[in-house]
Amino acid sequence: MFGVLRAYVLIALWQARPGLAGYDVADAVTFCFVTQALIGPMQLFGGGLTLPERIRSGDIALDLVRPAPLQLWTLAEDVGRAAYLFAVRSLPPMLLGAALFGIVVPADAGRWAAFAAGFALALVVSFAWRYLIALSVCWLQDDRGVAVLSLVLTTFFSGMMVPLHLFPGRLGDLATSLPWAAMVQLPTDLYLGKASVPETLALQAFWAAALMGFGALATRAVRHKVVIQGG
Amino acid sequence: MIRLDRAGRTFKVRRNVVHAVRDLSFSVAAGEFVGCLGPNGAGKSTTIKMLCGILTPTSGTVRMAGLDPARRRTTVARRIGVVFGQRTTLWWDLPLLDSFELCRHLYKVDRGLFRSRLDELTETLDLGAFLRTPVRQLSLGQRMRGDLAAALLHAPDVLVLDEPTIGLDVVSKAGIRDFLRRVNTERGTTVLLTTHDLVDVERLCRRVVLIDHGRLAFDGSLEQLMATAPGQSSIEDVVTRLYTGGARPPGDVARQ
Amino acid sequence: MVRTYALLAWTWTRAAAAYRGSFALMVLLGFVVAAVDVAVILVVFANTTALAGFTRDEVLLLYGAASLSFTLCDMLVGNLDRVSAHIKAGTFDTFLIRPIGAWVQLAADRFNPTRIGRIVQAVLVLGHAVTALGVGWDRGWMIAVMVATGMVIFGSLWTLAGALQFLLTDAPEVVNTFTYGGQQLTQYPLAVYSRELVLGVTYVLPLAFVNWQPGLYVLGRDDPFGTPEALRFLGPVAALVLALAAMAAWRQGVRHYRSTGS
Numbered sequence: 001m002f003g004v005l006r007a008y009v010l011i012a013l014w015q016a017r018p019g020l021a022g023y024d025v026a027d028a029v030t031f032c033f034v035t036q037a038l039i040g041p042m043q044l045f046g047g048g049l050t051l052p053e054r055i056r057s058g059d060i061a062l063d064l065v066r067p068a069p070l071q072l073w074t075l076a077e078d079v080g081r082a083a084y085l086f087a088v089r090s091l092p093p094m095l096l097g098a099a100l101f102g103i104v105v106p107a108d109a110g111r112w113a114a115f116a117a118g119f120a121l122a123l124v125v126s127f128a129w130r131y132l133i134a135l136s137v138c139w140l141q142d143d144r145g146v147a148v149l150s151l152v153l154t155t156f157f158s159g160m161m162v163p164l165h166l167f168p169g170r171l172g173d174l175a176t177s178l179p180w181a182a183m184v185q186l187p188t189d190l191y192l193g194k195a196s197v198p199e200t201l202a203l204q205a206f207w208a209a210a211l212m213g214f215g216a217l218a219t220r221a222v223r224h225k226v227v228i229q230g231g
Numbered sequence: 232m233i234r235l236d237r238a239g240r241t242f243k244v245r246r247n248v249v250h251a252v253r254d255l256s257f258s259v260a261a262g263e264f265v266g267c268l269g270p271n272g273a274g275k276s277t278t279i280k281m282l283c284g285i286l287t288p289t290s291g292t293v294r295m296a297g298l299d300p301a302r303r304r305t306t307v308a309r310r311i312g313v314v315f316g317q318r319t320t321l322w323w324d325l326p327l328l329d330s331f332e333l334c335r336h337l338y339k340v341d342r343g344l345f346r347s348r349l350d351e352l353t354e355t356l357d358l359g360a361f362l363r364t365p366v367r368q369l370s371l372g373q374r375m376r377g378d379l380a381a382a383l384l385h386a387p388d389v390l391v392l393d394e395p396t397i398g399l400d401v402v403s404k405a406g407i408r409d410f411l412r413r414v415n416t417e418r419g420t421t422v423l424l425t426t427h428d429l430v431d432v433e434r435l436c437r438r439v440v441l442i443d444h445g446r447l448a449f450d451g452s453l454e455q456l457m458a459t460a461p462g463q464s465s466i467e468d469v470v471t472r473l474y475t476g477g478a479r480p481p482g483d484v485a486r487q
Numbered sequence: 488m489v490r491t492y493a494l495l496a497w498t499w500t501r502a503a504a505a506y507r508g509s510f511a512l513m514v515l516l517g518f519v520v521a522a523v524d525v526a527v528i529l530v531v532f533a534n535t536t537a538l539a540g541f542t543r544d545e546v547l548l549l550y551g552a553a554s555l556s557f558t559l560c561d562m563l564v565g566n567l568d569r570v571s572a573h574i575k576a577g578t579f580d581t582f583l584i585r586p587i588g589a590w591v592q593l594a595a596d597r598f599n600p601t602r603i604g605r606i607v608q609a610v611l612v613l614g615h616a617v618t619a620l621g622v623g624w625d626r627g628w629m630i631a632v633m634v635a636t637g638m639v640i641f642g643s644l645w646t647l648a649g650a651l652q653f654l655l656t657d658a659p660e661v662v663n664t665f666t667y668g669g670q671q672l673t674q675y676p677l678a679v680y681s682r683e684l685v686l687g688v689t690y691v692l693p694l695a696f697v698n699w700q701p702g703l704y705v706l707g708r709d710d711p712f713g714t715p716e717a718l719r720f721l722g723p724v725a726a727l728v729l730a731l732a733a734m735a736a737w738r739q740g741v742r743h744y745r746s747t748g749s
Contacts, residue, residue: 001664005671005680009531009538012679016535142509148516152523161527168533242745280746285583287742301742308586320581324597325502336494337585 003036003093006161007101021165027192028163030104033097034188035160040089041082041119042126042183044160046151048081049074051134052143064223071131071212071219078127106191114197118187121204125182128211129154135218138225159185179207232389232421233259233282238291239445240277251277252445254291259423261388264415266436267425270474274445275425279393282423283313296388309338312382316394319374320381321366327377328362331384338385345384352380355410372403379410383420390414392424396431408434429466441473448473491587495595503600510601517604521558524674525550525612539678544619545706546676551613552630553673553698556637558609562602564594564642567649568666570740571659574652580746589741593649626705632722633701637673639726640697643733644669650733653740665692673697678711685712693729696722 010028014020023031039045051074054060063070097103106112133150137143155161157180164175164185175181182204189195239253252274259265269275280286281293284300284307293300300307313320321330335345353359356376361369369377375395382390395411396404412435414420426432432439432453439456441449449456453466460469503510528550532543541549570593573579582589582596617627644666651662677685677699688694703710704719 001668002671005668008680008684009675012539012675013531013535015539016537020534142512144509145512145516148520152519156523156526161523162530166530166534168530276746280580283584285580285746286744304583305586305588308584311584313584315580318577318581320584322498325498329498329502333495333498337491337587 003033003097004100006036007032007097010162011101021163022194023163023165023192026102026104027194029097029101030192031163031188033093033101033103034191035158035184036093036097037090038122038184038187039160040085042122042158043082043085043130044126044154044158044183046130046133046147046154048078049130049134051131052137055134055137060222061226064226069219070223071215074131075124075127078130079123082123104192106193111191111193114201115187115191117201118190118204121201121208122183122187124208125179125204125211128208128215129179129183131215132211132218135215135222138222154180154183157181158183159188177203179211182207232261232263232296233423234292234294235278235281236292236294238278238281238288238293240274240281240286241289250445252281252288252442255442255445255447256291257440257447257450259421261421262415262419263438264412264422264436265424265438265440266432267423267440267442268427268429268432268470269425269442269448271427273442275442276393277445278442279391279423279425282391283311284308309385310387311389311391312385312387314375314378314382314390314392314395316375316392316397319366319378321374321377323367324365326363326365327358327369330366330377330381334381334384340385344386348384348386349380352383355413356380357406372399372406375399375403375407376410379407383414386418387420389421389423392422394425394427396426396428404428404430411435429470433466441470443474488588488591492591492595495592496598496600499595499598500600513601514604517602518608519604521554521605521608524554525608528674539676540711541676541678544616547612548616548620548622548705549676549698549702550674551609551616552633552702553637553670554609555606555613556634556697557641557670557673558602558605559634560638560641560645562599562606563638564645565599565602566596567594567645568652568659568663569593569596570649570652571656574656574744577746579744583741583744590646590737620706622705626707629701629705629719633698633705636701636722636726637697639723639730640693641666641669643726643729646730646733646737650736650740653743669694669697673699676702682712689714689718693722693725696725 007029010032011025014023014025014028018024020028051060054063063073066073094103098105106115129150133146136146140146157164157175157178159175159181164172164181166172167175176185186195186200186204190197190200235255235257238255240251241253242249242251255274255278267275267278277286281288282295282300284295284304287301295307296310298307321327322333325333331349334340335342340348353362356379358373358376358380361373361377364373366374366377379395390411392411396407399407408431411422411424415422415435422435424431424435436453438452439449440447441456449459457463457466457469460472463469463472525547528543528546531538532546536542538546567590570579573582573593579589582592585592613630617630622630648662648665652659655662672680672688672694677688677695685695689696689700700710700714700718701720701722710718
C-alpha cells in the first residue's frame with residue numbers, strides 16, 4: 001500500500017527527469033519495492049530487540065551470566081526474526097510491485113549472489129545499530145529521545161524514502177557512505193546492479209565490523225555497570 | 232430494580248456458537264443485597280455486563296431500573312455504580328483525586344454534594360492518605376477502596392460489583408464488607424455482587440443466585456441454600472455439591 | 488460532548504505537564520519526525536522543478552494543508568485506533584460504564600499535547616507556501632474550509648478504523664492503513680497517481696477532498712483528470728457523508744462489542 005504510493009511519486013519524478021541517478025523508470029519502481037521489502041527484515045522503524053525491556057526489568061543480569069556472549073546471542077535471535085519477517089513482510093510487496101508495475105529481476109546468478117551477500121551484511125549492520133541504541137537505555141533516563149533520533153536517521157539516511165543518489169551534492173556523497181545506507185541503499189544497488197560489487201560489500205563490511213565492535217565495547221561497559229552497581 | 236427475563240447471550244467462537252448465558256430469569260427488588268455465585272465460566276460476568284449495558288443480550292430482555300441498558304446505556308450508567316475487582320475503572324496515570332473530579336463532571340454531580348460525599352467516603356474508606364497518589368501506585372486494597380468511592384460519588388440506586396474482594400488480604404476484605412453492608416443498610420442502595428469468596432456471601436447476602444452453564448441453578452435465601460443439602464453444615468460443602476452437579480437438575484429450580 | 492472532551496483532555500495535559508523536560512523533548516521530537524517528510528519533498532525538488540506539473544511551493548501548499556488536518560486530528564482523536572488494544576487488555580469495559588459516549592472517552596483518553604510539535608511544523612510549511620505563492624484572500628479563504636474538511640475526513644477515517652477494530656481485533660495494523668495511508672496519499676498532488684486510484688479516492692473514499700480538490704481552487708488550476716469544476720466546492724458535503732457513515736459504523740461496532748473473559 002505505502003510502497004505503491006511511493007512508487008507513483010518516484011515514477012512522476014523519473015518522468016520529469018528520465019535517467020536521473022543512472023536509474024530508468026523501471027529501476028526506480030524496483031528500487032521502491034525492494035526498499036519496501038527491506039523494512040521488515042532490517043526493522044527500519046526500530047524495535048525488534050527485547051533488550052530494552054530486559055534492561056528495565058533487570059533480567060539483563062540473567063543474560064549476562066549466560067555462557068554465550070550477549071551480543072552474538074542477541075544477533076542469532078535477530079537473524080531468526082529477520083528470516084521470518086522476510087517471508088511474511090518482504091515477499092508480498094515484491095509480488096505486488098511486480099503485478100502492478102513490473103519490476104526488474106536480475107537475470108545473472110552473480111548479481112543474486114552479490115545481493116545475498118549485501119543483504120546478509122545489511123542485516124548485521126542493522127542489528128548492530130539497534131543493539132547500540134538498545135544498550136543506550138542503560139545510561140539514559142528517557143530513552144524515547146534516542147529511539148526517535150534513530151528512527152529519523154534510519155528512515156531518512158537509509159534510502160528507504162528516496163534513493164540517496166537524489167540528495168544534492170556533498171550531502172548525497174556523505175549519505176551513501178554512512179551506516180544507514182549500508183542497510184537499504186547499498187543492498188538495493190547491488191540488486192539493481194548499479195554499484196561496484198567489491199566496493200559496496202567492503203563498505204558494508206566496514207560498518208558491520210565497526211558497529212559490532214562498538215557493540216562489544218558497550219556490552220563490556222554494561223557488564224561492568226551491572227556487576228559493580230547491581231543494575 | 233433489576234430484572235432479567237429469559238435473557239441469553241451467545242458468542243461465536245470460530246465456527247461454534249457458545250451460550251454464555253441462556254434463558255436466565257431473576258429479579259432483584261430495591262434495597263436487596265444479592266450475591267451471584269457460580270463456577271468459573273458460568274456466565275456471571277456476562278450477566279453483569281448485560282446489566283451494565285456493556286454487552287447486548289442476544290435474546291430475552293434485561294431491565295435495570297426499568298430501562299434497557301443496551302439501548303439507554305448512558306442513562307442507566309448515571310443510576311448505577313460499577314466496580315470490577317479484576318481491573319480498575321479509575322484513570323491509571325492520574326491521582327485518585329483527579330479521577331474523582333472527573334467522575335464529578337461526568338456524572339454531573341453538584342459541587343456541594345460532591346464535597347460532602349467525598350468527605351464522607353474519604354472517612355469511611357480511609358482514603359485520606361493516598362488521595363493525591365496516582366492510581367497505578369496504589370496497593371490493591373487501596374485501589375479497590377478508591378474504585379468503590381468512585382462508584383458511589385453519584386449516589387447510585389444500584390451498586391454492581393464483579394468480584395470486589397478478589398486478591399485482597401483478610402483485613403482489607405473485612406473493611407470492604409463492612410463498608411458494603413453500611414451502604415446497603417444506611418443508604419438503601421441495592422447491591423448485586425459476584426464472588427468466589429463464600430465468606431462474602433455468608434456475611435453480606437440475604438439472597439443468593441447461583442448460575443451454572445449460563446442457566447439459573449438456584450435462587451433463594453441463604454437458609455434455603457443451606458437446606459438444599461441437609462446434613463452439610465458448611466456453605467462451602469453445599470456450594471461444592473451444587474457446582475459439581477450433585478444438586479437437582481436444572482429444570483427443578485428452587486424459587487422464592 | 489465538547490465540554491467533556493475538553494475536561495478529559497485538560498486532565499491529561501496537566502498530568503503530562505508534570506514532567507516538564509520530557510514534555511519539551513517530545514514536542515521537539517514530534518517536530519523533527521514530521522520534518523522528514525518535508526525533507527523528502529525538498530530532496531525530490533532538488534532534482535526537478537516540477538512534479539506531475541506542480542511546483543515545489545504548490546506541493547508544499549497541498550502538503551501543509553493536509554498535514555495540518557492530519558496532525559490536528561491525530562492529536563484530537565488519534566487514540567480511536569487503540570480500540571483493539573483496549574479490547575485485548577480488557578479496558579474497554581471501563582469506557583462503557585460511564586454515562587457518556589465511548590467515542591468521546593476513547594478519543595480523549597491519554598490525550599497527548601506533545602503532538603503539538605507536528606502541528607506547528609504543518610503550520611510553518613503551510614504559511615511558507617501561502618506566502619511564496621502569494622495566495623490572496625479571494626481564493627485563500629478556501630484554505631480554512633479545506634483544513635476543516637480535511638479534519639472531518641481524517642476524523643471519520645479514524646472512527647471507521649476504530650469501528651472496524653471491533654471486528655478485526657487481531658489485525659489493527661490492517662485498518663490503520665486507512666488513516667496513515669490517507670496521510671501518505673495526500674502528501675503529494677494526486678496528479679502523480681493513476682487515474683483509477685484518483686477516481687477511487689474522489690468518488691468512493693473521499694480523500695481527494697482533504698486537499699486536492701479545494702487545493703486546485705486555491706491554486707487556480709484545472710484538474711488534470713478533468714473532474715467537473717463543482718467538485719472543488721463539494722468537500723464539506725463529502726466530509727459530512729463520510730462522517731455519518733463513520734458514526735453509523737461506530738455504533739454498530741460498539742453494539743457488536745464482545746467483552747472478553749471475566
